[in-house]
Amino acid sequence: MERLCFGIDIGGTSVKLGLFTENGNLLDKWEIPTRREDSGSHILEDVAATVKKKIADDNLVRENIIGIGIGVPGPVTEDGTVINCVNLGWGIFNVSEETEKLTGFKTRVGNDANVAALGEMWQGGGRGYKNLIMVTLGTGVGGGVILNGEILTGSNGAAGEIGHITVNPSEEDKCNCGRPGCLEQFASATGIVKEAKRLLDKSKEPSKLREIQHLSAKAIFDCAKEGDALANELVEELCRYLALALSHIAHVVDPEAFVIGGGVSKAGTMLTDLTKKFYENNVLFALKNKDFKLAELGNDAGIYGSAKLIIGK
């Protein structure tokens, strides 16, 4: 009988759970709300309860379950200790040990962005690669570094914090992290909208963007595809900054591929093609010709990656 495991992605508003086979088939998925009250102290209790209920409801054989993988929104060290998950109200404690105590299952924990990268490598846009960089362009910009098939955690759990690479040292507005010039300020969904407002104020050129009441990354990419000059300027700027950050990363780890996900990546190959074009101008000869892929798992990347975390290589 094929063994099973749970892949769990704890977010600020909901906890996503998946029941997987060892080979990567998602048998079932569901969500529960994230109870943030009392410093988030009920979150893991709720996770344990819903896992136990699933086992009972489906008559799963306990001995057949490998364990539980969990992704959390914050830095995590190799042993599963979270440092500060602001969105969950958590301080410093060992999530692996706590979950093992509550469920009796072996547990491994990773940062949510890192885990999503692992998920894309396993069953998504990064299938077939063992060394890749995933960048998630959403409300913010997250990242994950996969080397030799495993997450690179870093000495303080802060490896892959790609969104906070400085790409524009002369920027004056501050990023959410408190410093100015981060990739997140230019390549996130919120970043490109902010840049659009700046450009529309500054430029006198006509643009379809001026007619849109609630600008969004999607609207900007759509207008760019229709040939709108200002929208294309914005898309180029985003891709140029993203390519610069990816070129920095390439000179450090020389990956096989880049996988781009998050809401902004719905723009599709326009995003990857243009980013690749700028990237090629920014790197040594030996680092050219990397593969640029779109993520495929969407919001499920986290549960896939968490499952892979506990399954191992």
Added chain:
Amino acid sequence: MERLCFGIDIGGTSVKLGLFTENGNLLDKWEIPTRREDSGSHILEDVAATVKKKIADDNLVRENIIGIGIGVPGPVTEDGTVINCVNLGWGIFNVSEETEKLTGFKTRVGNDANVAALGEMWQGGGRGYKNLIMVTLGTGVGGGVILNGEILTGSNGAAGEIGHITVNPSEEDKCNCGRPGCLEQFASATGIVKEAKRLLDKSKEPSKLREIQHLSAKAIFDCAKEGDALANELVEELCRYLALALSHIAHVVDPEAFVIGGGVSKAGTMLTDLTKKFYENNVLFALKNKDFKLAELGNDAGIYGSAKLIIGK
């Protein structure tokens, strides 16, 4: 009896060799010239001959020798294949296999800058760390990434090519690599001299630097230490660009420490202190407080690291 190994550093003009104990004692070191004629086809023959001679001269017991580690000036893949060592005249071939055939000893091969990083981790400025970045500020700027005690090679052997991270996208002069704006153009010994000439041409300020006929990185740092304003401006610029590149690296791999070597690092703690100061302004909170160390092994880093390569973790 403690086991022994050879650590070998093949450079464009000479091959450095060291005989080491497994625990890192350098028993003897010597050099032979690098014969670059005939596409460098005699280099490994010469290495094999001098190794055999050493074994005979010192009456070493063959069974007591672990093997040979080699550093070469160019990209090398995990299996020991060199891609293009321009300085040696080498094309594409497997240096490990060739050396094993010529000597009968197990051989491992790495890029010279990566191997130097491993050497500094083992017996130099990086002792006690398992995750570090080494930057060598010499005629060019080289780098090495050590993760979990081992060299990160990268998918094409180009990991740690730190000197070619773009730090100034608006620079117009080209680096040796053919692109403009690389760290090497600002943080190498040749880079700071070039920047000095630029600044002296542009500025009308008096400076001791104007009296020096043959400007060097050392002279610039010496003048800076004596309080010369223009020299300090140049040192600040170098440290600012270096710190920017190190901050990029930190957001990717989150190392424990940075080790700075090469001729420019003879400037000492002035270099590390100022670079650390600028670095702290460029990184996320979780990446602050890294250790900044000076390299300690000088030109021997390569033979130490090559020895460690064959000894393993």
